[in-house]
Amino acid sequence: MSQLKKLNDRIVSRVNANLSEFDFDTESFVTNSLEHDKMLKFYAFYGITSQHPLYFHFRNSNIAGSYFLGKCYVGRSAIYKSDIRGDELKRRGDEIRGAMNIPLVEDEMITIKDSLLYKTLVHSNSHNLESPEEFGIRNTISAHYANIHGSTLEGCFLGPFATVDLMNLHSCIVGNFSYVQAGELFHRKIDHGTVWIRSQNFEFKYRFRKEILDNFVGVNSLYQPRGIIYDFVKDREQEFEKLFDVMNLEPIEAPSTSAVNRYAVVRGKTRIGENVLVSQKAFLENAVIGDGSNAQENTYIIDSTLAGNCITAHGGKIIHAEIGRESFVGFNSFLNGKADARIEIGEGCIVMPHTIIDPKIPIKIPSDHLIWGFIGSKDDIKNHTIALDDLAEVREVLKIGKMTFSGLGSVFIEGFKKRLDQILLLNGAFFNDGENRGHAQDDQNISFNLIQPYRTGERKGLYPSIRIKP
Structure with missing residues (x-):
């Protein structure tokens, strides 16, 4: 060695x-x-x-x-x-x-x-x-x-x-657990738990409180991860390792317009709709994946339903949740519902990257809302969500709790929705009669x-x- x-x-x-x-x-x-x-x-x-x-x-x-x-x-x-x-x-x-x-x-x-x-x-x-x-x-x-x-x-x-x-x-x-989309950076150190999006027309910034972040994604003295999210992934890691021990696997049942990667784990009573992409190292258990939706790499969808044209970005985790049509769950987000404390997110919502929702009682967020940060109770909703129509009216600076948004809210929303439409197009969600092929069709063979x-x-x-x- x-x-x-x-x-x-x-x-x-x-x-x-x-x-x-x-x-x-x-x-x-x-x-x-x-x-x-x-x-x-x-x-x-x-x-x-x-x-x-x-x-x-x-x-x-x-x-x-x-x-x-x-x-x-x-x-x-x-x-x-x-x-x-x-x-x-x-x-x-x-x-x-x-x-x-x-x-x-x-x-x-x-x-x-x-x-x-x-x-x-x-x-x-x-x-x-x-x-x-x-x-x-x-x-x-x-x-x-x-x-x-x-x-x-x-x-x-x-x-x-x-x-x-x-x-x-x-x-x-x-x-750790920081999300950055800020153009070009030189010689910068980004603090743990920072969510930062910056463009010419707007800037979104949020930082998790240390005591909350350490509980979900901390690191020890050797810079090895620990916390609830790491334990959640680690507990399921062997399910993927089993796939490497077998050369030939039986194909997973899915419509002819959908693709389920052979290195994905699909268990329980899972149903997969048309034009669906399930990428390698996705984990589905008792999940309903509606038409045009996707489960990208390192996503976990357990005891949950995704209505049509939903996007689960890389690393997103959805447990005991109902996700409305055309909603987006961002990178490494952790929607940790329980059997007696389910999470319901309405249609057209944007769950920002690296969002944590970990309730002890049922949580419901209305349609067409932006969602960010940490939500552990109903009281947290008011400081971590905003209606998209209200955000579109912002012209200068908006502060809600620890989140600061500056610039043009309408441009932020328009840009985000264009990107989501592009993701759906690339993934093949709009495939019909041979038109609009995407990953869900190209990755079948x-x-x-x-x-x-x-x-x-x-x-x-x-x-x-x-x-x-x-």
């Missing part, structure tokens, strides 16, 4: 060099996170379909338990139990967003170098205009269940359950190919360097 240890040590030294101004040492996280025996046990796998460009290049790396789709390069990196999903990468001839009439001259590729991604999701495409054909992650470490969504990174550390969304970061630390590491010898723990092309 000496080569694997050298690989990890090199990554730590590179990330620490980029973060030296913060006096931040990533070594304890890496040393205490990586399970070297499991980095030998789990195979990696890549998907092949007729709908996605085929190119995979793995070099001097460990990629145990990880999934790859689309064009990907991994060099001198450790990618453990992560999903590198390149089905939304830009294609040759696409125009660069924000810079008209500049077409890409080649298909975009996810490029990961000198980095360690631990149980992390990488998805979408680069939103860095300087590198439109490369979604790059360099000299970066991401912790448990982080989301890297359309965000290029260089010299960064992402804490457990952190999300960076549609942006670019350089030499930054993003605290993925063939999976496996790669194994060296188990003995000098390169033990590393995977063979390999280039796979059409």
Whole structure:
């Protein structure tokens, strides 16, 4: 395992060099996170379909338990139990967003170098205009269940359950359970439990109180996660590991217009509607997934119903809840209802990323509301929700509890709804008579190919360097 240890040590030294101004040492996280025996046990796998460009290049790396789709390069990196999903990468001839009439001259590729991604999701495409054909992650470490969504990174550390969304970061630390969508950041440290969205026309900012956050997503002295949300995921992790022990699984029953990934867990009395996407490492139990809805990577939908065209973003968890039509549950949100304290969310609601709802009595939130922060009782609703019509009237500054919104509320809502429509379109929710194909249709016939590491010898723990092309 000496080569694997050298690989990890090199990554730590590179990330620490980029973060030296913060006096931040990533070594304890890496040393205490990586399970070297499991980095030998789990195979990696890549998907092949007729709908996605085929190119995979793995070099001097460990990629145990990880999934790859689309064009990907991994060099001198450790990618453990992560999903590198390149089905939304830009294609040759696409125009660069924000810079008209500049077409890409080649298909975009996810490029990961000198980095360690631990149980992390990488998805979408680069939103860095300087590198439109490369979604790059360099000299970066991401912790448990982080989301890297359309965000290029260089010299960064992402804490457990952190999300960076549609942006670019350089030499930054993003605290645990923080969500950031703020353009481009240089040499910034984002406090734990921060939810921050910034554009030219508005800014939304909220920060969890420490005593609440520590209960749900804390870290110990070795920067390992703890708390209610981590325990919830950890208790179900073995259900996914079982899928790696079987080469051929019986397909899960679903309509012909829907796709259920073979690396998803579907249990109990679960019903799946038309035009539904269930991604790898989604967990469904006694769930009803209405037409056009989706369960993205690392989502958990248990004893719950999603009406039509609902979006459950990466890492969203919905337990004992009723979600109305065309509602959105954001990244890493935790809707923790109980059998005697169910959560009801009306139609057209937007549950902001990294929202926690954990009631002891039934909670009901009306249709067309924005929802954020922590809701543990009915009294919390007034300080953590607002009707979308009321938000649309905001022109300057709005403060509700610990949330501050500044700018144009109407632009915020319009932009959010456009993005949700785009997600539904990409996922195939509007598929009809052969039109508007999306992931739910294109992912139906993925063939999976496996790669194994060296188990003995000098390169033990590393995977063979390999280039796979059409």
